[in-house]
Amino acid sequence: MFTSIGLVAAALTTFSFLPQAIKVIKTQDTSSLSLGMYIMFTLGVACWLIYGLGIRDIALIGANLITFVFAVIILTVKVINVRKGIDPIK
Amino acid sequence: MFTSIGLVAAALTTFSFLPQAIKVIKTQDTSSLSLGMYIMFTLGVACWLIYGLGIRDIALIGANLITFVFAVIILTVKVINVRKGIDPIK
Numbered sequence: 244m245f246t247s248i249g250l251v252a253a254a255l256t257t258f259s260f261l262p263q264a265i266k267v268i269k270t271q272d273t274s275s276l277s278l279g280m281y282i283m284f285t286l287g288v289a290c291w292l293i294y295g296l297g298i299r300d301i302a303l304i305g306a307n308l309i310t311f312v313f314a315v316i317i318l319t320v321k322v323i324n325v326r327k328g329i330d331p332i333k
Numbered sequence: 334m335f336t337s338i339g340l341v342a343a344a345l346t347t348f349s350f351l352p353q354a355i356k357v358i359k360t361q362d363t364s365s366l367s368l369g370m371y372i373m374f375t376l377g378v379a380c381w382l383i384y385g386l387g388i389r390d391i392a393l394i395g396a397n398l399i400t401f402v403f404a405v406i407i408l409t410v411k412v413i414n415v416r417k418g419i420d421p422i423k
Contacts, residue, residue, distance in 0.1 A: 245387035248380050255377025262369035272365040279352035287345025290338050297335035 257306045260313035273321040274330055281318040288314055347396045350403035363411040364420055371408040378404055 267273055288311045295303030324330040357363055378401045385393030414420040 245384055248387065249384040252377050252380030252384050255373050255380060257377075259370045259373035259377055262373070263367040266365070266367045266370075270365065275356070275360065275362040275365045277353040277356045280349045280356075283345050283349035283352070287342050287347075287349055290342030290345060294335055294339040294342050297338065 253302065253306050257310050260310055260317070264313040264316045267317050267320045271320060271324070273317070273324045276317065276321050278321055278325060278330075278332060281314065281321055285311070285314040285318050343392065343396050347400050350400055350407070354403040354406045357407050357410045361410060361414070363407070363414045366407065366411050368411055368415060368420070368422060371404065371411055375401070375404040375408050 267276075288307050291303060291307040292311060295301075295307055321330065325332055357366075378397050381393060381397040382401060385391075385397055411420065415422055
């Protein structure tokens with residue numbers, strides 16, 4: 244019972260970044276996205292990946308690998324827009 | 334060693350939503366935030382909370398309770414902006 248809730252939780256939080264990544268790619272608009280959030284979040288997911296590899300937890304590795312890809316896409320477009328001066332740094 | 338990486342990971346991913354919540358409150362701008370993302374993410378974090386309560390894992394409960402607060406703030410402003418017609422539904 245609780246295991247299935249855990250699986251739903253993992254699927255939802257992992258794939259929630261997919262619509263955001265699609266939106267960012269389509270619109271190239273990242274004005275209301277926080278640069279601080281995506282720096283912290285991408286670093287955090289990378290740490291989860293290292294942790295997952297360390298304790299050899301396949302669920303942790305898989306989920307965070309997928310999230311990492313989405314996070315890097317979003318962060319990359321955000322950084323490009325900040326560097327171009329389109330987005331403010333904050 | 335790996336435990337400390339796990340703690341850093343948890344802290345980073347949990348508190349990464351704080352700068353986004355602050356930005357949203359300050360600017361009220363949610364135009365480039367994905368509604369789909371925040372619906373899925375908030376539901377996912379709620380599931381993590383239920384899962385954490387189910388297996389009585391204090392770290393899981395604490396981290397997801399904090400993230401839930403930030404996610405609800407961001408989602409609320411986004412939904413208000415969509416209902417007002419300021420933001421597109423996608």
